[in-house]
Every structure is written in structure tokens, then in C-alpha cells.
Amino acid sequence: MSDSQTVSVTINGHVYTADCDPRLTLADFIRHKCGLTGTHLGCEHGVCGACTIMVDGRTARACLMLAVQVDGSTITTVEGLASGNELNPLQEAFWDNHGLQCGFCTSGMLMCATELLEENPDPSAEEVREGISGNLCRCTGYDSIVKSVLAAAEKMRS
């Protein structure tokens, strides 16, 4: 298409600039133009939550946004959570508590839980269940994810 636009966005501290078709989704921009394939596409209609990322500090579904909408924004994806080779406390808690099996929903789950714990550092199990209820997981049955988030909350408070 001839009417491509230049999009410049900061993702995990790096600035990415690329020409994109206006119809390019943000998810495809992140995955294909920036090579950050940790953001996964499970449904492309905004239900499963696997593509959840942070845009300017708030979670968003990358499959429901266009790349041209985020020009000038600051984005965090799952690749931005660890420091070097050190997993962050939330990721560690998922590892300790078997909070993932296939790992496909995990990126979105981690981003969602990150926001949840920022807003509520001491959630109850019920609050965690409600907080992650917009993210589908087909492997775990959720219980181990709830335990992971609660364990992370406890660790992060201490």
C-alpha cells in the first residue's frame, strides 16, 4: 500500500521506527517489525488476552490496536520484565508454583498480573481470580496461576 506511515515507539527502552501500512496491527508490528515474538496471538479478536502488553503504563490488547495508534508511546512487553538473565519476582513465582505449562498465555498473564499488583499489592485469591479473568489459559486450570500471583505479591511486599 502506498499510504504507509512512519511509526516510532519505545519498547522495553529501545526506540523502534518503521514504515507501516495503516492496517498493520500493533501485535504484528511488535512481532514482525520489532522481532519481539514474546507477545502471542491466540484469537486476534480481543478475548484471550495472550497479546496483553503495557502501553504508557496501562495494559492493552495488541491485537485490537493498530501500530499507527501508538506513535510516540512507551510500551513494555514480556521481554521487558526480566533484568538481563534475572527473572523478576513475578516470573520467579510463576516458575516456583508451576504457573505455566505451554507458556503461550503466559506473556499476557504476566503483563496482566503486573498491572494487578501495581494497583493492589496485597490482593486476595478472589481478587486475583477476578483480575486475571480476562486472560484465558487452557493448560493450568488457573489455580497455580492464582498461587503464583499471591506468592509474588507476598515476596514483593517484603
Add this chain to the structure above:
Amino acid sequence: MTIAEPVHNQRKYVGTSVRRTEDPRLLAGRGQYIDDLTVPKMIEGAILRSPLAHARITNIDVSRALELPGVFDVITGKDLAAVAGQQPVIWLPIPDQRLAKTHALAVDRVRWVGQAVAAVVAVDRYVAEDALELIEVDYEPLPVVADLEAALAPDAPKLYDDWPDNVSGSHSYKTGDADAAFASADLVVSGSFTHGRAMGCPLEPRGCIVSWDSFSDTLDLWLSTQAPNLARDLLAEVFEVPVSKIRVRTPNLGGGFGNKFDFYGEEIIAAVLSRRTGRPVKIVEDRADSFVATGHSRDQRLDFEMALNNDGTIVGLRGISYGVLGGALSTVGAGPCWASVLTCMGPYKIPNLDVTVKVVMTNRAPYGSYRGWGAPKGNIVHERLIEMAARELGMDRAEIRRKNFPAPEEFPYFSGAAFTFDSGRYADCLDLAMSKVEELGWRERQAKARAEGRSLGIGYSFHIEPSGYGPSRIMNLVGLQHSGFDEATVRMDSVGKVTVYSGQINMGQGTHTTYAQIAADNLGVPMEDVVVVTGDTDSCPYTGYGTGGSRGAPLGGASILRASQRLRGKILRVAAQLLEASPDDLEINDGQISVRGTSSKSVSTRDVGDAAYRRLLDKLPEEEMPTLEEVDVFDPPNMATSYGCTALLVEVDRETGMVSLLDCLQAHDCGTVLNPMLVDGQLAGGLAQALGGALLEELVYDDEAQLKTASFMDYLLPTAMDIPPFQFFHQETPAPDIPGGVKGVGEAGTIAGVSLVASAIDDALSDLGVTVTRFPVTPPRLLDQIREAQSRKEGSA
């Protein structure tokens, strides 16, 4: 209750909740799933699918699509059929079954909504989808067979013109004299049970990248499959090329659940497009594709009756299990429906059986594999009927179950229909679950809620899970056109580190961790020294079947265990030369080999590796072959039957028909528990799928066989708000026929969980006498039953 029965010498890792080796990279977003991969020169495909359930294709015009800039090629069914055979069917359990086979692209007739009719490959997926809109297909609609009743109607339109009707086949299993047993029984209970269509629905859709190099005539695939060896063999069949020319690699799988066991048309379509364009071709489903192109399952009606004596002894079971197949057979054909009949007697001794499977074609999508296969439906039959009988006889639900179990000393126990159950302590397992329900105070919660006018119910389900599919020759005998053994290679390298190669696939169940646990314990090395490699037919050994049938841990694990034990023998023989000792006197711990009971002198696996690979002189015994490698092939003498007793606490809202799941526990026996944390994960995940299938998930077809639930807005996967917390309790009765004693565990939850929900709802509504027989039990369906029962009760009052 856990009985520690040592299975091999040292058990440092096996039996402990080791954190998964797979996890750090997945948590960091560094996993590589099929759509994350690109290969040089790759182009992308998209599939045009039929909007009609039944129609003749009279013309396809692809000229405008071909003209679109960025399009490389467009193919139709005629193009494909000229170079590729029909899609293979490996399960033929019904003798003389009529086989409804099809090409990967429909040639002249479509038989379900979503059947592939043409394919485009273009510079990217966006352009490929643009081109799909430029293909013009002329259809001549045919009368539609939308469901089982329509398919069996005397004047039903036929899907296959040269068949007498829409029945693909039927097969009966008979033991004893069922008719005589029913004639003389004190009580007969019967039911017609239906399970709606559902699917495994892995969160990652399927996909492939296929490169056909016409100059070397090789076919190189990345494929999101649970069965790479099977895929390679079937590709060789379809294209009539040597297996040696085909390589199948599997990236990280974003869930499989059986849906990625089957062999699909998309891999054939991509191969043809790659051959024609000379470019690697990627085809990845989007969710809309997935709902119509990935295997549907569960769709069955089961009309069964059970005969009992007044003391609760079951004397007979008879009935028909109808399988509602789609417009063509999938890779596994009638397999899952057949398995529902093989498991319909469940854990109970039933001397007289007369059970039939009958599979029927409809204009729905093909019926494929989904975790649990037929067993969840078999479970509905025996668990629903035994509870109905308990009610009629005024017996306790646990008591009637206990009365009909085979005793531990009666194993191996022939079920009456093909399977022989290897071992079990069923009554102990039941007691374990019942005692936990007591301890956790569920009955008090129920009583208290009832006093407040709320309807809480406690449900039970006892399930069996035939696992470790299976002894190759027996599998062949019952109709599988493939094998069931497993092969592993365990290699120690020149610096004393270990690599395990397996044909099994890691799809989220954590086999890289459990295999490393097994190898480390049986070799006597630290787990950190073990790397597990899977997912490449060029470097990994052959596995019969694939990763399905709950065989990863028992069969994959057993071959690794045996190869490791033999390799340990060789390591000790080399070390004996280095230590100037007898191998029989040596032990190996944490990679250090020394004379047992002394710590004065030792060598490491590094020394042994060096002696076996590099500096052999005076170090490697003359009679030993250089290198340190063992291969094992394990073909099990029998399957290994896991089992469990699950309990569920629910609340039913009588005003809305809504069911809330409050608590769930399971007592389970999968033989030796390799990693309790991972076993619990398997049990929980499977239960969540079953609970979703029991209450929410349904692929709904209308009268024109249009799929009405083809997005996550309409096909409701359970969320964290729907699924209760779980507790698991293990009992370990080692599998007698599996080295290591491991039984499979992957499908337990899916088998147990559907009848479980019905049992709990019945209990919550016991005053109304409701019996749930149709799944999913959606709120409108349950509300109808509640209202009907209420008016019945009022009428009789």
C-alpha cells in the same frame, strides 16, 4: 496414604517437585512457537473455506486473485489432487467400516462449513487474505444433514452417494449373556446421554512452515504437531516420497490437547504450494480458521442401560454409543467414539456386556482427537447409571461403587471389551477421596447452606484412564495402522554430560523436566548435567504413535530409564578400569564414581567421558566400544490404567440455572509419581477442560449446519472466575508392566470431570429428583429441568 515403594536404587529427583527446566525462557518471552519462526525466502498462505455445509462445486475462478500484486500462487482441489493423495486415516477399529476420505482441498463437493476449497500464497498473510476475497466459487447447494437425528432419518439426504445411508460403520463387544442378565435382574436403570461438540482449543492455533526443495527432492517442515514421526510417515504416504527425504521439526507448542496429534490438510496444502513456488510456505491458522479446521470432538449420544441386583451388584450393561462424525474422517477416524465403548464399564466388574459403537456422517466438521478421547463419554455412562441405580436402591453412592470394584488381587482384570486393566486399589482411592471430603468439612458447608435456603451439592466421579497406548501388536489388532512403542537414546559426551533424545513432544506437560529427572536418577548424575532434545525427526528417535494416549511419561520415560540403566553399567565398567576396581563394587553419585562405602578415591563422569571418546589408551577397556551411548525401545506388554476419585462442591441457583463451582478435590493413582507438582498441573488442567465442557463449551450447529459459535465470544472457555481451587491426593500403586512403575496422567481430569458436574448438580437438587443427562449443562437447559421437576413435584403434592 502415599505408599513409598522404591522403584530403583536412588531417587534423588524422581518423586520431588523439581521446578521445570522449560520455564525460564518461556517466562522471559523467549519461547519459539510456530508463528514466531521465519525461514529465508518464506511466503505466507491463507485458505478459502466453504461457506456452505453441503454443496457441489461447479466452478472456481482464481484469475483475479492471481493478478493481485504480491500473490505467488493460488491452488484449488483439482491442482492438489493431481499431486497428492487423500488424507490418511490411521484408526480403523470398526471392521468393514466405510471410509469417508477426502483430499486436503475439496475437489468437487464440500461437506462441511469451513472445508478448504482453495489456497493462496502471497508475500504476507495480509495480501493472501486480500486475494481470498477475489476467488469466485460457484456452489450448487445440496440438502444438509445437520445432526445425528437428521443423519439417521429413513429419508435422510446422503453425504456419500454410493453408500446405502450415512452410517460409516458399527461394531459390538459382547461378554457373557447380557439379555439373560437383564431378564433376571432386580433393577434396570437407563438413560440417553448426550455430550455436545467441543474441541481441545489450544490457545496457540496450529501452523506449519513447509519447504519443498525440488532439486534435492526433500521436504523440510516446521510443524506444530504432537506426532512428528507419524506426520513424516503420513507425508510420505500422501506424496509417495521416501521417509528419508522428509524432516519434521516441532517448535514450542502452545498446547496440544490431542488437537495437534491429528494430521491436517494444511501441511499438505503448504507442501504443494512450496513445491510449485519454490519458496518455503507458512500457513498458520487464525482463530476463525481453527474453529472450523481443527478437530472437533466429544459429539456423541449414548443410549445405555444397566442391570443390577437389589444388593447393588451390577449384572449387566448394554447400549449403543453413537458417534456424530463430520463430513469426512479425520486422522483418527472413529477412534474416539470407539474408545467410549471400551471404557463404558469403567472401574466396575460387569460380567455381561453388550455394547455397540455406531458412527454416522453429518455435515459437520471432522471429528478428531481431544484429550480424553472417548473415555469422558464412557465415564458418563457408568457414573451416571450407577448413581441413578443408587438412588433407586436407596444405597449410598460410595457404597454401591465400592461393591462393584475388582479387588486388588483380581488384577490384571479383563474389562470385557478389549482392555485389560493392569492394577489398582480402587476402594482405597475412593476411601481417600471420601475422607478428604469429610476432613474439609464439605458436608457441614452443604448443611449450613441448605439451612439458609441455598442449594449446594457434592458430586463424585470415579474414573479410569487407560494410558500408555500401547502394545504395538495389540494396537494393530484392534485397528490402529501404526505402532505404540517408544524409543530413546541416552548419550554421555566427552566431558561427561548427558543428552537424552526422545521422539516424544513437549507441549506444556513438562517432559523435558521429568525425562531429565529419570535420566539423572538412573545414571547417578546431577540433573543440571542432563539436556533433553525432542522435536526433530532427523536427530531424535522414532516413536510409535506420538505424544497422545497418555504415553509420554510411562513409555517415553521407560525407554529413557532402561537406556540410562544400561549406560550407567558402561560408565561403571570404564570407571572400573580407571579405578582398578571391579564394576560391581562401584557406585555413582552426583557424577562421582567410587568404590562403594569408601570415599578415598573417585573419578568423575568427565574422566569417563574422556576415556571413552578422546584419550582411550590404557583407560577404555579393550572389549568396550568407544563412545557412551545406549538406545532403548520399549513396547509395553500391556497398557497402564490410572484411576482416581474426584469430588466437587457446587452451588446451583434455582432461579437462573447457574452453577457455581466452589471446591474440587481428587484422589489419584498414577503409579510412581515422577514430579508431584507437574502431576497436579496435569490433573488440574484436565479438570478445568472437563468443567468447561460440562458447563460452558459447545460448538453449536444450526439446521443448515452453520457453526454458530466460531469465536471466543460464543464458544466460552472457562476463566479463572469459573474454575474452583483444586486439591490433589496421591496414592501410588506402581504399574506392573512399566519399568519405573509410571502410569499416564495426561487425560485424567478430562475423563473425570463431566459426569462429576452432573453428580453434584443432582445432589444439589436432590429434593427435586433432577438427573442431568445432557452436556454442557447450560443455565437455560438446567432451568428447564428445574422447572419441569418443580411442576412435577407440585403436581404430585
